[in-house]
Amino acid sequence: MLNWFHRLGSPKTFFEISGRWQVPLLSLAVLMLAGGAAWALLFVPPDYQQGNSVRIMYIHVPAAILAQSGYVMMAGAAAVFLIWRIKLADVAVKCVAPLGASITFLALVTGAIWGKPTWGTWWVWDARLTSTLVLFFLYIGVIALRSAMDRQAGVGRACAILALVGVVNLPVIKYSVDWWYSLHQPASFSLTEKPSMPIEMWLPLLVMVIAYYLFFFSVWMMRIRNEILVREKNTDWVKQWLAVR
Amino acid sequence: MKFGRMKSHRRNRLLLIVFIVCAAGGATTFALFALNENINLFYSPDQIAQGEAPVGKTIRAGGMVQDDSVTRTGEGLGVSFVISDMKSAQVTVEFEGILPDMFREGQGVIALGQLNSEGVFVAEEVLAKHDENYMPPEVAAALEEAHESGVDTGQKAGYE
Numbered sequence: 573m574l575n576w577f578h579r580l581g582s583p584k585t586f587f588e589i590s591g592r593w594q595v596p597l598l599s600l601a602v603l604m605l606a607g608g609a610a611w612a613l614l615f616v617p618p619d620y621q622q623g624n625s626v627r628i629m630y631i632h633v634p635a636a637i638l639a640q641s642g643y644v645m646m647a648g649a650a651a652v653f654l655i656w657r658i659k660l661a662d663v664a665v666k667c668v669a670p671l672g673a674s675i676t677f678l679a680l681v682t683g684a685i686w687g688k689p690t691w692g693t694w695w696v697w698d699a700r701l702t703s704t705l706v707l708f709f710l711y712i713g714v715i716a717l718r719s720a721m722d723r724q725a726g727v728g729r730a731c732a733i734l735a736l737v738g739v740v741n742l743p744v745i746k747y748s749v750d751w752w753y754s755l756h757q758p759a760s761f762s763l764t765e766k767p768s769m770p771i772e773m774w775l776p777l778l779v780m781v782i783a784y785y786l787f788f789f790s791v792w793m794m795r796i797r798n799e800i801l802v803r804e805k806n807t808d809w810v811k812q813w814l815a816v817r
Numbered sequence: 818m819k820f821g822r823m824k825s826h827r828r829n830r831l832l833l834i835v836f837i838v839c840a841a842g843g844a845t846t847f848a849l850f851a852l853n854e855n856i857n858l859f860y861s862p863d864q865i866a867q868g869e870a871p872v873g874k875t876i877r878a879g880g881m882v883q884d885d886s887v888t889r890t891g892e893g894l895g896v897s898f899v900i901s902d903m904k905s906a907q908v909t910v911e912f913e914g915i916l917p918d919m920f921r922e923g924q925g926v927i928a929l930g931q932l933n934s935e936g937v938f939v940a941e942e943v944l945a946k947h948d949e950n951y952m953p954p955e956v957a958a959a960l961e962e963a964h965e966s967g968v969d970t971g972q973k974a975g976y977e
Contacts, residue, residue: 620957621919622947629951655830691944692917698858736838740845751849753857753879755927757949769951 581658583800584809590793598790604783611776619773628686630777633761634784635679639707640742642672642788646714647739650732660796662728663803665735666718667795671788673711680704691755699748700756703741710738859927862906865938872932878908879927879946887922900926900938912940919945 579585612630619626646668653661683701684694695701714731721727749758760768761781767774804810823831849856859879860870870876880900887898894913901907910928920926925946930939952960 617953617955619951620954621921621924622951626951651831651834654834655827690917690919690947692919693942693944696858696944699856733837736834737841739838740842744845744849751856752853753859753861755858755944755946757947760949760951768949770953770956773951773953 581656581660583660583663583804584807586660587797587800587813590797594790594793594797597786597793601783601786601790604779605787608776608779608783612780616773616776622690625686625689626773628682629760630780632679632682632686633777634781635675635682636704637761637781638784638788639672639676639679639704640745642668642675643707643710643735643738643742646672647735650735653728654732654736659728659803660800662732663796663799664792665714665728665731667799668792669711669714669718669731669735671792671795673708673715675784675788676704676708676711680708696755698754698756699752700745700754703745703748706741707738707745710734710741713738862900862902862908863904865908865932865936866906870932872934875929875931875941877927877929878910878932878938878940879925880906880908881925882920882922883907884922898922900928908936908938910938910940910943912943914941914943916943917945919947 580589608630613627616627616630618624646665649661649664649668652658653665680701683704687696688694714735717734718727718731721730748754749756761774761777769777801810801813859877862878862880864870865878870878878900881903883899883901887896889895890897890911894915895911896913896916897909897911899907899909910926910930912928912930920943925948927944927946928938928940929942929944932938
């Protein structure tokens with residue numbers, strides 16, 4: 573297991589293995605996204621109170637879930653980089669930050685669009701919304717720190733430490749609706765608890781959540797492959813790989 | 818990945834990371850505890866009834882709109898209703914303006930406004946709070962029927 577972990581830590585091995593996964597993973601992600609979106613937009617029944625604006629949930633909830641678990645993954649990669657100094661982990665941190673920021677932005681915007689017809693306001697400074705905005709700024713911070721320290725020694729470590737410190741925001745987001753009175757409702761989607769909606773509304777949401785994850789992983793992988801090529805451009809294997817093309 | 822087999826410099830870095838995250842977590846916890854009252858978006862009807870909410874300051878009040886409590890006052894857009902925590906505490910809210918589409922009796926609302934000296938909450942803005950339960954209209958109708966015949970559907974909205 574540890575051996576396999578070390579082998580995958582080599583940029584060349586990662587590049588070769590991910591090359592085989594890239595197309596099937598991305599095709600499956602796009603297929604599920606299209607299918608799930610069509611299902612959610614056309615066939616799911618409207619909600620008894622929200623009417624058709626319930627369909628925003630199928631874009632919003634997966635984005636909000638992924639915004640948080642994307643941060644967990646970024647922090648995990650940051651810890652691996654700090655402890656084992658595996659360069660690929662630093663590449664992973666660099667490549668996931670813009671993705672996480674985009675997903676968080678999507679969650680914030682779709683939440684606002686849903687909030688207007690449902691709550692009667694685009695935005696309110698309640699604990700859930702504010703802590704999610706902080707999550708967005710943390711992603712932006714990691715991106716900004718990297719570009720500010722570009723090519724300086726220790727840039728990877730600085731970004732990794734920032735990413736790790738930001739982890740304290742995650743329990744705040746997750747439990748904000750339980751710890752404090754907020755406008756935002758408790759979680760709509762959970763794999764461990766009884767669903768808060770009938771199966772014909774829950775199943776397309778599950779499809780969308782899986783599709784978001786697959787899409788996230790495939791784009792993350794493609795970005796890492798690209799970054800590997802840039803960083804290793806003077807090595808023999810990259811020159812060889814480019815020569816074949 | 819046995820801890821005992823880890824090289825000592827790696828173990829030190831791991832411990833340092835754990836320490837940094839714990840320290841940041843501790844600091845955040847203290848800050849949030851200190852700010853606890855300010856992070857709550859609204860006062861519950863119970864808090865208002867207990868006199869915990871300041872009078873004459875702009876605050877938010879949240880609760881469930883009590884059934885049959887919504888009355889139109891006067892000719893214009895004036896409306897008054899009672900919010901409760903579904904137990905004993907009740908607060909009367911007066912509002913003049915357009916209520917959100919999702920406003921209805923038995924649903925949660927959050928009102929922004931001021932508590933006057935008679936204990937009436939004069940709202941400038943009313944937001945509808947939505948719970949995490951979703952269902953198609955037919956299911957809701959079926960539940961309603963079941964509820965009327967005395968079956969507990971287990972619905973709640975977080976005001977208890």
